[in-house]
Amino acid sequence: MNKSRSLLTLSLSLVAIAALPAAAQASTASASAKCPQFRVVHHLDKISGVSFPGGPYNMVNSGMTCLQTSTYFTQFLAATRVPSGWTVKLLSGQRRRFTKLHTNPTVDFQATPVSELTLTASSLTCAGTFHVLHNDNIGAMKLPAGSYTIKLASHDTPGLNCKVASNEFTYFLDNDWRGVLPRPWKMNVGAKSFYMNTPSDGFSVARVGS
Numbered sequence: 001m002n003k004s005r006s007l008l009t010l011s012l013s014l015v016a017i018a019a020l021p022a023a024a025q026a027s028t029a030s031a032s033a034k035c036p037q038f039r040v041v042h043h044l045d046k047i048s049g050v051s052f053p054g055g056p057y058n059m060v061n062s063g064m065t066c067l068q069t070s071t072y073f074t075q076f077l078a079a080t081r082v083p084s085g086w087t088v089k090l091l092s093g094q095r096r097r098f099t100k101l102h103t104n105p106t107v108d109f110q111a112t113p114v115s116e117l118t119l120t121a122s123s124l125t126c127a128g129t130f131h132v133l134h135n136d137n138i139g140a141m142k143l144p145a146g147s148y149t150i151k152l153a154s155h156d157t158p159g160l161n162c163k164v165a166s167n168e169f170t171y172f173l174d175n176d177w178r179g180v181l182p183r184p185w186k187m188n189v190g191a192k193s194f195y196m197n198t199p200s201d202g203f204s205v206a207r208v209g210s
Contacts, residue, residue, distance in 0.1 A: 035059040035066035038073055038111065039128030041170050048081045050088050050096055055163070056128040058114050063100075063107035072098065073111065074131065124152040126162035129208060130169060138172050139179015141189045148205045153193070157201045165203040168194065 037056045045052045061069045076098070082088050088098050091110075100107040114127075129147040136143045150165050172181060172194065181187060184196045195202025 033061055033066065035061060035069055035109075037114070037128040038070055039130065039166070040077065041130065041166055045077050046080060047076045047096075048088050050090050052077070052096065052111070053113060056114050057111040059109060059111055061109035063103065063105055064109065069109045072109070074133075124154070126150045126152070126165065130166055130205065132173065136173055136177070138176050138181075138187065139189070141179070141187060141192060143173070143192075143205075144207065147208050149208055150203055150205055152203050153195065153200045157196070160201070160203070169203075169205060 036059070038059050039056045040052050040054050042054050044054065059066070059069055059073075064072075076082050076086075076088070082098065085101050086098060087101065088096060091097050094113055096111045098109050098111075126149070129149055131147050132143050132145050135145050150162065150169065152160065152162070152165060168185070172185075172187075176182075179187070181194070185194055185202075186196070187194045188199065191199075191204055192206065193199065193202055193204035
């Protein structure tokens with residue numbers, strides 16, 4: 001399995017940069033805009049030598065839509081570099097800036113890593129979304145391509161947090177397509193949940209959007 005198939009992102013689809021729809025280009029905003037968080041799933045990715053630690057990132061763009069922003073970021077992560085005509089730089093405050101060259105007005109976006117959100121008693125849903133790049137499955141559990149939220153079953157499972165849950169989901173997608181999970185993990189196909197000793201010792205995933 002290719003590691004890029006399970007990158008955590010907020011993009012709704014992975015498309016070639018050159019094939020971005022003309023309609024999307026026409027709707028691009030010229031002013032800076034804040035987009036939904038983007039999650040990098042692997043412990044440490046690099047794009048053209050710039051490091052991108054795993055976790056959620058705040059996204060701000062200029063001259064493009066949020067869908068285009070997440071699509072570009074997804075493709076750059078998968079390729080581990082920016083294509084000709086783009087640059088990426090590490091700025092102050094841990095901001096990473098991607099700039100499309102020779103454009104007026106400027107077309108760029110910035111990604112800034114943020115600390116994992118602290119869960120409260122009323123919120124077990126993890127920050128950001130997990131992106132499944134292709135129609136996939138873990139045994140009988142079908143997982144169509146798209147964005148998914150990850151929700152912990154409780155706060156009381158030792159060693160299980162949002163980062164661990166997203167890493168486990170990545171591993172299941174990459175290695176357990178036959179549905180044979182590593183011990184002690186089990187799954188509930190109907191609930192799209194994964195747990196260890198009891199259903200309260202795990203997490204579930206839910207597809208968002210269409």
